[in-house]
Amino acid sequence: xxxMAPVFSPRSRVGASLALICTFLAVMVATPWSSAVAAEDTxxxxxxxxxxxxxxxxxxxxxxxxxxxxxxxxxxxxxxxKGAEDNQAFYEKWQFWALxxxxxxxxxxxxxxxxxxxxxxxxxxxxxxxxMFIGCYGQGESR
Amino acid sequence: MKNRWLxxxxxxxxxxxxxCNTYHYFDIEIDFGPVGIEQAGVLQLCHLDVSGxxxxxxxxxxxxxxxxxxxxxxxxxxxxxxxxxxxxxADSGSITFNITAFSDxxxxxxxxxxxxxxxxxxxxxxxQTGKLTMGSFDDTKCPNNVIHP
Numbered sequence: 001x002x003x004m005a006p007v008f009s010p011r012s013r014v015g016a017s018l019a020l021i022c023t024f025l026a027v028m029v030a031t032p033w034s035s036a037v038a039a040e041d042t043x044x045x046x047x048x049x050x051x052x053x054x055x056x057x058x059x060x061x062x063x064x065x066x067x068x069x070x071x072x073x074x075x076x077x078x079x080x081x082k083g084a085e086d087n088q089a090f091y092e093k094w095q096f097w098a099l100x101x102x103x104x105x106x107x108x109x110x111x112x113x114x115x116x117x118x119x120x121x122x123x124x125x126x127x128x129x130x131x132m133f134i135g136c137y138g139q140g141e142s143r
Numbered sequence: 144m145k146n147r148w149l150x151x152x153x154x155x156x157x158x159x160x161x162x163c164n165t166y167h168y169f170d171i172e173i174d175f176g177p178v179g180i181e182q183a184g185v186l187q188l189c190h191l192d193v194s195g196x197x198x199x200x201x202x203x204x205x206x207x208x209x210x211x212x213x214x215x216x217x218x219x220x221x222x223x224x225x226x227x228x229x230x231x232x233a234d235s236g237s238i239t240f241n242i243t244a245f246s247d248x249x250x251x252x253x254x255x256x257x258x259x260x261x262x263x264x265x266x267x268x269x270x271q272t273g274k275l276t277m278g279s280f281d282d283t284k285c286p287n288n289v290i291h292p
């Protein structure tokens with residue numbers, strides 16, 4: 001008995017398989033109830049979800065809109081100021097310059113005061129030379 | 144309280160120390176004495192030496208030293224050479240003023256014409272005055288070259 005030739009060639013069978021797979025996928029995606037379709041976004045935008053609960057201010061015992069609560073308190077200023085001062089370089093602090101100025105002024109005062117005291121302890125100024133004299137000598141002889 | 148007493152003590156000490164150095168002045172007049180005007184004219188340099196309770200050395204004003212006024216060589220200062228003042232912190236002991244006069248600007252014994260000295264006692268007085276008289280003139284060392292008519 002003669003063998004019968006196959007109805008479809010191998011190439012046509014592969015093509016048919018591919019066509020079948022593609023058709024199946026298209027049906028899956030296009031069908032609304034298919035699991036391959038993205039779930040419907042039922043979440044509402046946040047902005048439009050709910051309006052804030054605006055309670056009249058007169059009934060708000062915490063008075064959240066009282067500006068005095070929001071105003072900076074002296075303590076806040078002091079803390080901020082201290083923080084700013086802590087961050088200053090030493091030469092930017094007035095205490096540094098006050099101390100430096102005090103030391104310099106004290107040094108100058110000590111120098112001239114000490115000089116004057118030393119001069120005073122050593123007799124002070126010699127009296128001026130009488131112009132009628134032929135000369136003045138001794139201590140302070142440059143008269 | 145302790146600091147206050149310490150400060151007062153220091154101040155008192157400073158004031159006490161301040162009293163240690165007080166100027167005392169000796170105003171000495173120099174008289175040529177036996178030195179005649181022609182002999183005095185020979186002098187070129189006069190020198191002051193102080194010894195004793197204090198010491199000092201200085202030339203008296205001289206035109207040879209380009210001083211503005213001159214007592215040696217003689218200016219218009221005879222028979223009294225002039226008065227000088229000597230200042231010292233000495234307040235005790237004796238202090239001697241010695242004046243030497245030379246016929247040359249070099250101070251050597253060969254040129255020494257005359258000298259005089261005065262010794263005084265330093266004390267609490269602020270100013271003392273004295274008179275120093277020059278001694279005899281050595282005509283041998285200091286001949287007068289002026290020829291009189």
